[in-house]
Each structure stands twice: as C-alpha cells, then as structure tokens.
Amino acid sequence: xxxxxxxxxxxxxxxxxxxxxxxxxxxxxxxxxxxxxxxxxxxxxxxxxxxxxxxxxxxxxxxxxxxxxxxxxxxxxxxxxxxxxxxxxxxxxxxxxxxxxxxxxxxxxxxxxxxxxxxxxxxxxxxxxxxxxxxxxxxxxxxxxxxxxxxxxxxxxxxxxxxxxxxxxxxxxxxxxxxxxxxxxxxxxxxxxxxxxxxxxxxxxxxxxxxxxxxxxxxxxxxxxxxxxxxxxxxxxxxxxxxxxxxxxxxxxxxxxxxxxxxxxxxxxxxxxxxxxxxxxxxxxxxxxxxxxxxxxxxxxxxxxxxxxxxxxxxxxxxxxxxxxxxxxxxxxxxxxxxxxxxxxxxxxxxxxxxxxxxxxxxxxxxxxxxxxxxxxxxxxxxxxxxxxxxxxxxxxxxxxxxxxxxxxxxxxxxxxxxxxxxxxxxxxxxxxxxxxxxxxxxxxxxxxxxxxxxxxxxxxxxxxxxx
Numbered sequence: 001x002x003x004x005x006x007x008x009x010x011x012x013x014x015x016x017x018x019x020x021x022x023x024x025x026x027x028x029x030x031x032x033x034x035x036x037x038x039x040x041x042x043x044x045x046x047x048x049x050x051x052x053x054x055x056x057x058x059x060x061x062x063x064x065x066x067x068x069x070x071x072x073x074x075x076x077x078x079x080x081x082x083x084x085x086x087x088x089x090x091x092x093x094x095x096x097x098x099x100x101x102x103x104x105x106x107x108x109x110x111x112x113x114x115x116x117x118x119x120x121x122x123x124x125x126x127x128x129x130x131x132x133x134x135x136x137x138x139x140x141x142x143x144x145x146x147x148x149x150x151x152x153x154x155x156x157x158x159x160x161x162x163x164x165x166x167x168x169x170x171x172x173x174x175x176x177x178x179x180x181x182x183x184x185x186x187x188x189x190x191x192x193x194x195x196x197x198x199x200x201x202x203x204x205x206x207x208x209x210x211x212x213x214x215x216x217x218x219x220x221x222x223x224x225x226x227x228x229x230x231x232x233x234x235x236x237x238x239x240x241x242x243x244x245x246x247x248x249x250x251x252x253x254x255x256x257x258x259x260x261x262x263x264x265x266x267x268x269x270x271x272x273x274x275x276x277x278x279x280x281x282x283x284x285x286x287x288x289x290x291x292x293x294x295x296x297x298x299x300x301x302x303x304x305x306x307x308x309x310x311x312x313x314x315x316x317x318x319x320x321x322x323x324x325x326x327x328x329x330x331x332x333x334x335x336x337x338x339x340x341x342x343x344x345x346x347x348x349x350x351x352x353x354x355x356x357x358x359x360x361x362x363x364x365x366x367x368x369x370x371x372x373x374x375x376x377x378x379x380x381x382x383x384x385x386x387x388x389x390x391x392x393x394x395x396x397x398x399x400x401x402x403x404x405x406x407x408x409x410x411x412x413x414x415x416x417x418x419x420x421x422x423x424x425x426x427x428x429x430x431x432x433x434x435x436x437x438x439x440x441x442x443x444x445x446x447x448x449x450x451x452x453x454x455x456x457x458x459x460x461x462x463x464x465x466x467x468x
Contacts, residue, residue, distance in 0.1 A: 067325025
C-alpha cells in the first residue's frame with residue numbers, strides 16, 4: 001500500500017490559507033537547520049561509522065516510538081532495550097514496529113517516521129507486516145553506503161549547527177575530536193552543559209558524582225564553596241569548547257534564594273545523606289539562582305525544562321533506566337516558582353533564560369505574560385508530548401497575542417533519533433507557515449511580514465537566542 005504523502009501536508013484545508021501557506025513555506029523550506037537543543041550522541045559524527053541497521057537507527061533510540069509500543073503490550077525487552085538487549089534480533093524489533101504500525105495513526109511519531117522513510121530513504125510504500133523484511137533489507141543496503149553515513153546525512157539535511165547535551169563530568173572527547181578534524185572545522189557540532197546529576201540531591205550517586213566533579217576540577221567539593229567553584233570551572237571548560245547554553249531538567253520551576261550560610265548547611269547535610277525530598281527541591285531551586293548568576297557572568301544561555309515527573313514507573317526505571325518513556329507531564333507553577341529568579345535576573349541584558357513546559361495550561365496564563373514582561377525570558381517551543389502539529393498550533397495561538405513572536409526561540413528538535421531531525425524541523429516549519437497563513441488571510445498580518453516571521457522562526461530566532 002502506498003503512503004498518503006502530499007506536499008500540502010499540515011497545510012490548512014481552506015484553499016486561500018493553503019495557498020498562502022505554500023508561499024510562506026517556499027521561503028523557509030531550504031533554510032539551514034539550527035538545532036540548538038537535542039540528545040544526539042556526538043560519537044556518531046566524530047567516528048562517522050555506518051549506522052547499524054533500521055531498528056538501531058529508527059526504533060531503539062526513539063522513546064516516542066518505544067513508549068507507544070509498550071502501551072500496546074510489547075515488552076521493552078523485545079525492543080532491544082535493557083539487560084537482554086543483545087539477545088533480541090534487530091530484525092524482530094523492526095517487525096514489531098511494522099505489525100503495530102496502526103497504533104501510530106495520527107501521531108507525530110508516524111509523521112516523522114514517514115518523512116524519514118519517504119524523504120531520506122526514498123521508500124514510498126506504507127510499512128506493514130507484509131513488507132517489513134523487504135523494507136528492512138532495503139534500508140540496510142542504503143545504510144551500508146557512504147551517502148547514508150552520519151556526516152553525509154548532516155550535510156544532506158542542511159544542518160548549520162547541532163547541539164548535543166552532556167553532563168558536567170563529560171570529557172567532551174568527541175567534540176574535541178570533531179573540532180580538530182577538517183570536517184568538524186567546516187560543520188558546527190557543540191555541546192550543551194547539563195549539570196543535573198550534581199545539582200539534584202534525589203539523583204542516585206549524587207555524592208559520587210560531586211566527588212568526581214572535584215577530581216576533574218581540582219576543587220574541594222566537600223565544601224559548598226568548592227562545589228560552586230567546581231561548577232564554574234566546568235562551565236568554563238564547556239564554554240572554551242564551543243558551548244553556548246546550559247540546560248536544567250527540574251521537576252518544578254521553583255527557585256529559592258538561600259543565604260550563603262543556609263546553602264552551606266544544606267550542602268553539608270546532603271554530603272552526610274541527611275536530606276529529604278523537600279531539601280532536594282530547595283537545593284535545586286537555590287542552585288538555579290546560583291547558575292543564573294553564573295550565566296550572567298559567563299554568557300551561557302540558560303534553559304529550564306520543568307514539569308516532568310521522571311521515572312514514573314519504578315519497575316521500568318529499575319530494569320531499563322532513565323529516558324525510556326516513563327516520564328509523565330505534571331502541573332507546574334511558573335508564576336510563583338520563577339519569581340525570585342526573574343526579579344533578580346530577568347532584566348539583566350547579559351542573561352537569556354529559555355523556559356520549556358509540559359503543562360500546556362500554563363502557556364497562555366503564566367509563561368506568555370512573563371516572557372512579555374521580562375527582557376531576559378524567552379519561551380522554548382513545545383516540548384516532548386507537545387512538539388506535534390496540534391501542539392505547535394496551540395502554542396502559537398496561546399502565546400502570540402501576549403508575547404509575540406520575538407519572545408520565542410524558533411524550534412528545538414530535542415531528539416536522540418538523528419534521522420528524524422530534518423523531519424521534525426520540516427513539521428515545525430509547515431505548522432508555523434500554516435499559522436501565519438491564517439493571520440494573513442484574516443488581515444492581521446501582511447504577507448511580507450509573515451514571510452519575515454517565518455524566516456525568524458525557522459532560522460534567525462534560534463541563532464540569536466542561543467548566541468550562535
């Protein structure tokens with residue numbers, strides 16, 4: 001069965017708006033991709049080795065896909081994850097996706113996968129049980145060719161900048177190898193500094209990781225002063241190797257301004273293991289204040305991803321670890337949570353603060369009004385669960401009248417699945433052009449202004465916001 005694949009996908013059904021969306025999309029379709037936040041493994045590009053097989057490329061690393069399959073009753077062991085991963089044939093993983101393809105109808109995952117199959121691999125047949133093996137073999141043959149190696153796809157996708165995400169203790173060896181290579185000199189791959197493992201007292205191994213931080217920096221992380229100095233040192237290390245942004249994945253948006261003595265006392269108790277969940281929340285919020293101050297000093301853009309209850313399913317977490325699809329959105333209070341941080345740093349011209357949410361109810365009520373007031377604050381695009389056609393449309397409808405377009409930062413693909421980068425950016429560009437077309441059709445925006453905004457959203461705003 002052939003795919004239903006139209007070049008008008010995601011455009012409005014109204015003929016006038018559809019025509020306008022086509023015009024706007026033609027302006028941005030070929031613009032380079034700025035990917036300022038994501039989780040692609042930099043080893044892919046540093047080593048530039050062929051991808052293993054279709055399952056390894058398109059199924060196993062994509063928790064959007066694996067979580068849906070688990071909801072269909074597929075055990076994660078059967079998807080190449082967890083301790084038994086090496087015992088599962090990847091062809092069987094691919095067959096599992098194919099036999100459950102109907103579960104993905106109407107989802108962004110299916111849209112991204114269809115784009116990848118169609119635009120990257122030239123496959124025009126719909127995936128199903130009857131052709132799973134044939135498509136697996138066809139994709140496998142292509143992956144064995146030089147044209148489908150990571151660097152070749154990077155160039156083919158038109159990526160101008162790709163940001164990965166690494167912890168505070170990362171050596172950045174792959175980024176350093178890239179930067180020293182002829183290819184890396186011409187193509188920009190940078191890291192994002194994410195210190196969650198040494199900031200969140202709830203993290204398993206927090207004290208071990210803090211000790212490791214001290215070893216890397218030569219600071220005494222047995223004391224609060226040494227701990228803060230070590231964080232500054234690692235930020236500078238990342239900055240010297242091209243990093244322009246930090247990222248912080250916190251369960252809440254709470255920020256708290258403790259006195260130096262209060263912070264030292266809390267840190268000392270944490271070192272002894274004498275803290276509880278309330279202490280962990282207080283420390284995370286205090287450290288956001290400390291880290292915001294560091295951003296003012298060193299110029300690194302600060303990102304906050306708040307509102308995800310991580311590792312919701314303890315059995316899945318125990319067997320398969322984090323980032324396997326068991327994180328769940330939860331209600332988040334940004335108005336009260338961010339007040340200390342914004343009232344201290346929100347007007348500082350040296351500070352850029354990009355906020356993401358999984359709580360859509362806050363977008364119009366809290367986040368857009370805050371971004372529409374504080375010069376330092378920007379709204380991150382729809383994030384996991386909402387980086388979808390309808391999520392992108394709702395985001396624009398909820399934010400534009402209060403925050404405008406300039407207080408947003410374009411689009412982040414936030415993906416581990418490298419081949420989906422182009423697909424996700426294409427979806428975002430089409431959705432934004434559809435929204436802008438509606439404004440033009442209603443005489444709220446001229447076509448010329450809409451074209452300028454489309455370029456901003458696709459290219460200029462992420463470059464500006466992330467200081468690229």
